Amino acid sequence: MALILIRADASPAKGTGHIMRCLALAEALRDQGDHVAFVTAEITPSLADRLTDDGWDHYAVTGDDPAAIQALSSRLKADALVVDSYWLDADWRATVRPGFRAVLALDDLADRPLHADLVWNPSPYAHTLPYDRLAPGAGLLFGDAYLLLRQEIARAASGPRLPLADRDSILLTFGGSDPAGLTVPVVKRLAPALPAGIHLDVVAGGSNPSLDCIRAACARFAGQVRLHVDSRRMGALMAGAGLAVTAGGGTVAELAALAVPSLLVVVADNQAPAAEDARAKGWASVIDARGDRTAAADAVAASALSLWTDLPARTTLSHCISAGGIDGRGAQRVAAALRMRLSA
Numbered sequence: 147m148a149l150i151l152i153r154a155d156a157s158p159a160k161g162t163g164h165i166m167r168c169l170a171l172a173e174a175l176r177d178q179g180d181h182v183a184f185v186t187a188e189i190t191p192s193l194a195d196r197l198t199d200d201g202w203d204h205y206a207v208t209g210d211d212p213a214a215i216q217a218l219s220s221r222l223k224a225d226a227l228v229v230d231s232y233w234l235d236a237d238w239r240a241t242v243r244p245g246f247r248a249v250l251a252l253d254d255l256a257d258r259p260l261h262a263d264l265v266w267n268p269s270p271y272a273h274t275l276p277y278d279r280l281a282p283g284a285g286l287l288f289g290d291a292y293l294l295l296r297q298e299i300a301r302a303a304s305g306p307r308l309p310l311a312d313r314d315s316i317l318l319t320f321g322g323s324d325p326a327g328l329t330v331p332v333v334k335r336l337a338p339a340l341p342a343g344i345h346l347d348v349v350a351g352g353s354n355p356s357l358d359c360i361r362a363a364c365a366r367f368a369g370q371v372r373l374h375v376d377s378r379r380m381g382a383l384m385a386g387a388g389l390a391v392t393a394g395g396g397t398v399a400e401l402a403a404l405a406v407p408s409l410l411v412v413v414a415d416n417q418a419p420a421a422e423d424a425r426a427k428g429w430a431s432v433i434d435a436r437g438d439r440t441a442a443a444d445a446v447a448a449s450a451l452s453l454w455t456d457l458p459a460r461t462t463l464s465h466c467i468s469a470g471g472i473d474g475r476g477a478q479r480v481a482a483a484l485r486m487r488l489s490a
Contacts, residue, residue, distance in 0.1 A: 148180045149180070150181070150182050150226045150484070156323075157188045157189075157323070162321060162353075163321060163395045168184070170295055180485070181203075183222065185207055187210065190351065193322070196376070212238050216242060219242075227246045229250070229262070232254075239260060239261040251264070251265050253267050264483055264487055268292050270290075270420070287479070295474050303403045303474050311457060315388060317389070317392070318332060318336070318390075320393045322350075324393075328411065328413070328446065329350060330359050333348060334363055335443055335444065337370055341455075344454070345372055348372070349377050352375050361373060380400070389453055390407070391446060392409070393410075394414070398424065402424075405464045405467040407459075407467075412432060429463060430463060
């Protein structure tokens with residue numbers, strides 16, 4: 147049994163996606179017999195509670211001082227490190243690297259030396275990025291086969307699902323913290339325009355700084371809008387949705403595994419390539435929401451309504467996703483690759 151530290155952060159500004167995709171990997175590592183501990187410098191209260199509730203060891207460190215994780219690793223006798231961060235620079239990575247038998251970097255940006263033995267990037271464009279220079283000699287875990295899906299999502303993907311024509315809900319989620327602030331304006335535009343009998347399932351993180359405003363907006367449409375805060379039922383909500391409206395990020399892979407027709411809302415530059423690939427493959431419609439929030443909310447609501455009323459278009463999206471063949475075992479493959487590197 148190896149002891150593996152996962153270094154990732156979550157905050158309203160940084161979002162919660164890094165922790166959430168690391169949770170998928172942690173589940174797979176635990177299933178193969180390894181012990182996992184999360185190490186954070188920033189974490190939202192709701193995610194900290196989730197780690198505790200789910201039985202994960204969790205250690206807090208101060209800022210980006212490499213001495214903190216070096217001391218922790220030495221005390222715990224850790225074997226491996228997983229780093230998932232846009233904010234820990236090359237100097238930090240070079241300093242901590244010698245203290246571990248193996249280092250896995252979860253990366254999307256390819257913008258710094260990674261000092262890693264394994265590099266994970268499921269983007270369809272990962273093979274075009276300069277990882278031969280940023281992580282020379284590293285094993286490369288690229289493409290859909292390595293998408294990190296939590297077990298809850300994988301179970302929902304393998305279970306029975308209603309036909310699209312029988313589903314009566316639209317799922318709306320802009321991530322755990324919604325840094326673009328789109329949830330409230332989209333709810334206000336979309337909810338009153340929905341056909342009778344159609345529900346809007348809104349998912350928000352418990353540490354979202356606008357949660358009170360989101361609650362108030364959803365309460366205005368109590369008969370049609372259902373708010374889910376820190377939902378542990380994302381698999382069921384996705385599987386029951388006839389359409390999902392979501393920001394780019396890890397949620398996209400989860401929706402793809404469940405073949406949910408989706409409207410992807412690009413709110414950050416690093417989301418654009420994957421969203422464009424999904425559009426090119428026929429997996430999703432895409433809205434670029436970078437820029438004016440009011441105009442973006444107008445466009446999102448209008449596109450969502452248009453897609454909802456076009457069942458053939460949603461069916462085509464769903465069939466294209468199914469043809470893509472995401473099997474939900476990416477986390478197990480990444481965990482196995484790390485185990486193999488430790489055994490080398």
